[in-house]
Amino acid sequence: MDHAIEINGLVVERGRRRVLHELSCTVPRGLVTGLLGPSGSGKTTLLRAVVGVQVVTGGTVSVLGAPAGSAPLRRRIGYMTQAPSVYADLTVRENARYFAALHGLPATAADDAVGAVGLTDARGQLVGTLSGGQRNRASLACAIVGRPDLLVLDEPTVGLDPVLRTELWATFHDMASRGTTLLVSSHVMDEAGRCDRLLLIREGRLIADDTPDGIRAATAQHDLEAAFLELIREGAHA
Ligand SMILES: Nc1ncnc2c1ncn2[C@@H]1O[C@H](COP(=O)(O)OP(=O)(O)OP(=O)(O)O)[C@@H](O)[C@H]1O
Numbered sequence: 001m002d003h004a005i006e007i008n009g010l011v012v013e014r015g016r017r018r019v020l021h022e023l024s025c026t027v028p029r030g031l032v033t034g035l036l037g038p039s040g041s042g043k044t045t046l047l048r049a050v051v052g053v054q055v056v057t058g059g060t061v062s063v064l065g066a067p068a069g070s071a072p073l074r075r076r077i078g079y080m081t082q083a084p085s086v087y088a089d090l091t092v093r094e095n096a097r098y099f100a101a102l103h104g105l106p107a108t109a110a111d112d113a114v115g116a117v118g119l120t121d122a123r124g125q126l127v128g129t130l131s132g133g134q135r136n137r138a139s140l141a142c143a144i145v146g147r148p149d150l151l152v153l154d155e156p157t158v159g160l161d162p163v164l165r166t167e168l169w170a171t172f173h174d175m176a177s178r179g180t181t182l183l184v185s186s187h188v189m190d191e192a193g194r195c196d197r198l199l200l201i202r203e204g205r206l207i208a209d210d211t212p213d214g215i216r217a218a219t220a221q222h223d224l225e226a227a228f229l230e231l232i233r234e235g236a237h238a
Pocket residue numbers: 014015016019037038039040041042043044045046187
């Protein structure tokens with residue numbers, strides 16, 4: 001399998017605590033990979049290491065064939081953090097057009113991104129006046145506007161109603177079908193089934209790297225939340 005991301009023996013310490021323990025995994029190209037785990041398990045830390053903004057203690061992270069954080073990767077990766085990174089005093093469209101301009105892209109690319117996240121009706125609204133979920137989507141529009149090869153999304157569906165969540169997941173799969181690799185974190189297990197592949201982490205350790213069906217088969221559990229609990233139990237008895 002062709003991998004967009006290869007992580008080997010990654011060790012990260014934050015504060016004085018080790019939060020990732022020699023973690024190794026891969027993320028295939030052109031698929032939607034979910035990074036699932038409870039709050040505090042290390043998802044954001046792992047995403048930060050992939051994007052190249054996390055100081056690491058040990059191990060290697062290779063992204064699109066280059067070391068994470070290296071200059072050629074900057075334009076090839078879109079990153080959406082949990083805190084929306086958009087300008088409150090600009091409208092949705094102005095934000096997207098600004099990010100498009102940074103990538104040398106025309107205003108139409110910005111409008112397409114705003115449409116893809118379902119914000120066309122709010123495009124003229126100041127970001128500071130949007131709801132939390134709308135602000136998240138404005139942030140997402142700015143992350144996808146540069147048509148990155150790799151899109152790293154930290155809990156992009158938090159605060160969204162079920163209809164919007166379903167639409168966004170359809171957008172993710174649509175992007176993947178056009179060749180974008182997506183790595184999407186969530187702590188909501190019902191989103192796990194929407195991913196092509198899953199990385200399950202707990203307390204900074206990888207406990208599964210498989211397809212949803214592979215995890216169901218390995219644990220004899222149809223429900224992925226139950227499967228996750230089964231993997232934890234198996235780990236405790238190993
Ligand atoms: N700046 C920091 N300084 C010290 N410790 C930190 C810092 N940021 C995070 N941590 C710790 O690192 C661990 C992993 O945090 P991380 O944010 O990666 O988890 P997460 O799985 O993304 O959680 P959530 O789902 O709540 O966002 C946690 O124990 C957290 O308290």
